[in-house]
Amino acid sequence: MKEEVFDTTSAVFHDAKNAVSELPKTRENLLPALEIFQQKLHWLPEASIEYVAGHIMLPVSEVYAIATGYSELNLLKPDITQWHVCMGVACDLAGASELATFVGDIKQIDCQFLCALAPVVVDPHEQLYGRVTTDNLREWLKK
Amino acid sequence: MVKKMSTLHPMAALRTKYVAPPIPRILIHRGTAGDAVGVSEYGDRIRDILGEKAHFVVDVCSDGANWAAPSATVAQGTFMRRFERLDLNGVDEVVECFLGDCGDAEKYAGTGEKGITSRMGRNDGSLGDVLSQGAYIALDRVLQFSPEEIISRLADIGLTGRGGAHFPVSQKWQFARAHADQQKILVVNAEEGEPGVFKDRHMLEGDPHRLIEGILIAHHSVGFEAVYIYVNGQAKQARLSLEKALLDAAQAGITGGECWERNFQLTINVRSGAGGYVCGEESVILNSIEGKRPVPRYKPPFATDVGLFGKPTVINNVETLCAVTTLFDNPPPQTKLISLSGDVPRPGLYEVPIDGAMTWSGMIANAGRNPQEIKALLVGGPSGEFIHFQQFDDVLEMSRLGAGGVVVLNSVADIQHITNSLASYNKRESCGECTPCREGSERLVNLLANVHENEKKIYELVEIMTESSLCQLGGMAGRPVLSALEQFKQEFENS
Numbered sequence: 001m002k003e004e005v006f007d008t009t010s011a012v013f014h015d016a017k018n019a020v021s022e023l024p025k026t027r028e029n030l031l032p033a034l035e036i037f038q039q040k041l042h043w044l045p046e047a048s049i050e051y052v053a054g055h056i057m058l059p060v061s062e063v064y065a066i067a068t069g070y071s072e073l074n075l076l077k078p079d080i081t082q083w084h085v086c087m088g089v090a091c092d093l094a095g096a097s098e099l100a101t102f103v104g105d106i107k108q109i110d111c112q113f114l115c116a117l118a119p120v121v122v123d124p125h126e127q128l129y130g131r132v133t134t135d136n137l138r139e140w141l142k143k
Numbered sequence: 144m145v146k147k148m149s150t151l152h153p154m155a156a157l158r159t160k161y162v163a164p165p166i167p168r169i170l171i172h173r174g175t176a177g178d179a180v181g182v183s184e185y186g187d188r189i190r191d192i193l194g195e196k197a198h199f200v201v202d203v204c205s206d207g208a209n210w211a212a213p214s215a216t217v218a219q220g221t222f223m224r225r226f227e228r229l230d231l232n233g234v235d236e237v238v239e240c241f242l243g244d245c246g247d248a249e250k251y252a253g254t255g256e257k258g259i260t261s262r263m264g265r266n267d268g269s270l271g272d273v274l275s276q277g278a279y280i281a282l283d284r285v286l287q288f289s290p291e292e293i294i295s296r297l298a299d300i301g302l303t304g305r306g307g308a309h310f311p312v313s314q315k316w317q318f319a320r321a322h323a324d325q326q327k328i329l330v331v332n333a334e335e336g337e338p339g340v341f342k343d344r345h346m347l348e349g350d351p352h353r354l355i356e357g358i359l360i361a362h363h364s365v366g367f368e369a370v371y372i373y374v375n376g377q378a379k380q381a382r383l384s385l386e387k388a389l390l391d392a393a394q395a396g397i398t399g400g401e402c403w404e405r406n407f408q409l410t411i412n413v414r415s416g417a418g419g420y421v422c423g424e425e426s427v428i429l430n431s432i433e434g435k436r437p438v439p440r441y442k443p444p445f446a447t448d449v450g451l452f453g454k455p456t457v458i459n460n461v462e463t464l465c466a467v468t469t470l471f472d473n474p475p476p477q478t479k480l481i482s483l484s485g486d487v488p489r490p491g492l493y494e495v496p497i498d499g500a501m502t503w504s505g506m507i508a509n510a511g512r513n514p515q516e517i518k519a520l521l522v523g524g525p526s527g528e529f530i531h532f533q534q535f536d537d538v539l540e541m542s543r544l545g546a547g548g549v550v551v552l553n554s555v556a557d558i559q560h561i562t563n564s565l566a567s568y569n570k571r572e573s574c575g576e577c578t579p580c581r582e583g584s585e586r587l588v589n590l591l592a593n594v595h596e597n598e599k600k601i602y603e604l605v606e607i608m609t610e611s612s613l614c615q616l617g618g619m620a621g622r623p624v625l626s627a628l629e630q631f632k633q634e635f636e637n638s
Contacts, residue, residue: 031414
């Protein structure tokens with residue numbers, strides 16, 4: 001992950017701003033506002049934080065302080081090609097670490113709550129796959 | 144009292160307006176579990192074969208039988224037959240069964256349990272379908288009772304919270320109700336961030352109306368100004384399914400309007416969590432909904448006195464409110480949803496009776512494994528404990544089940560490795576707000592690197608964390624560690 005210059009003139013950013021502007025200007029809507037940006041952009045560039053801060057009328061520093069507390073809010077642009085393998089206890093027992101080491105370019109991730117279908121992997125679009133074998137994974141990663 | 148539009152009984156009026164879908168039909172078990180093993184491919188194939196009759200094929204959620212996925216169920220009247228581990232060759236058998244030849248009657252799966260999961264994976268999400276399967280009957284019945292009668296009934300039965308802490312539901316409701324002059328709020332905890340637990344997701348995906356019904360029963364009993372349902376951010380299908388059900392219920396006048404003798408006029412908001420195990424802690428949820436950092440609050444004051452936006456707040460788990468609904472539908476024994484995974488042939492979501500007879504052994508055997516082949520169970524994940532095989536004949540007690548996450552460990556499972564993983568998880572997930580957890584969870588991981596040299600220090604540290612952490616993430620982080628050391632010390636010999 002790396003910091004990038006974000007295009008604030010893009011249509012998707014404009015759409016997100018419009019959606020956020022519809023929310024009442026109360027602090028209760030801080031996380032829903034961040035969620036709208038994250039859903040549309042997959043991360044929270046500085047411009048989105050500034051827009052939310054302006055809308056809710058909080059200091060930018062405070063919005064950052066809150067956003068950094070939530071692990072699913074991405075303050076850096078994520079790698080949209082990255083696959084993950086679940087390392088929850090059930091997946092670990094079902095050979096997840098072998099999947100992770102056998103197929104090089106895959107990151108480990110905490111429990112994905114699909115333990116009965118272990119081992120589980122997650123594609124770049126957050127789709128879960130259960131009972132995954134090394135053969136499955138090798139084939140998918142080739143695509 | 145609002146004058147009703149219809150002269151029909153409320154349930155009859157609802158069922159007239161929202162009719163049951165036609166049966167027989169084929170249920171394709173999608174949901175997060177079904178989609179993760181590609182069941183929609185087989186659903187499409189079945190629709191192709193059926194051609195003009197393709198509208199009898201409907202997508203439903205998982206019925207909890209994750210081991211069977213990808214699966215489809217042929218529902219013919221009161222009989223159902225589930226076709227498990229489908230492949231492209233197997234779809235012909237599903238179609239044949241639907242068209243009339245279902246083969247051996249012994250293979251019928253029956254009509255399912257009558258408890259909290261009775262409609263799960265057996266309805267298409269439409270109001271007509273769930274109404275035909277008994278939705279909102281409990282609410283209709285409960286409206287004849289006074290709030291005092293309902294709370295007293297919950298107390299008599301001894302219903303406790305299903306999120307893990309097992310606090311009596313009647314007391315929580317009564318504490319909030321005592322603030323008669325204040326507006327009160329209900330927060331539904333659907334965060335479910337505990338590794339190894341997947342019950343609330345299944346409930347929301349498969350039968351969200353059971354939760355809505357429980358919410359309305361709670362509202363009738365306590366009286367809320369607003370409801371907030373806090374759903375785990377990753378549980379996207381669960382949120383979609385819930386939001387559809389809320390919209391349907393609102394349009395039908397169930398949550399507001401003139402459906403019942405009384406107009407509930409209840410606003411139900413849905414909020415998504417944004418990550419972190421600590422976000423399942425109830426005071427963290429309050430901070431999160433208020434737009435603050437996800438850290439716990441000091442207690443007292445308790446949420447039932449000073450909760451969301453400073454108002455008296457009841458915080459109930461999804462399963463708890465679904466259990467309330469079920470309780471007024473069916474008599475006890477009570478049940479607990481168990482998320483079962485690990486080394487069993489049939490892992491999945493089980494509704495287990497807590498009836499004084501069911502044992503750990505019984506639960507393992509139900510999932511197709513001989514308990515004698517099993518070394519231990521991990522119950523309750525990173526806040527839980529190991530159950531040694533010598534305890535397998537113990538009767539299941541609600542208070543030992545936590546949120547109901549159970550991982551079955553066979554003889555080759557490495558208890559030391561699992562213990563270290565759980566400790567590392569707790570360290571990563573510590574929010575950092577209090578010192579005992581922030582520093583202690585890291586220190587615990589380090590001490591576990593050499594258990595024999597550090598054993599005394601581990602016990603001392605766990606005592607400090609248990610006694611002085613701000614919330615139960617730190618307070619219970621040492622529990623699996625001590626449980627492992629006390630029962631499986633030999634597995635740490637080489638550390």
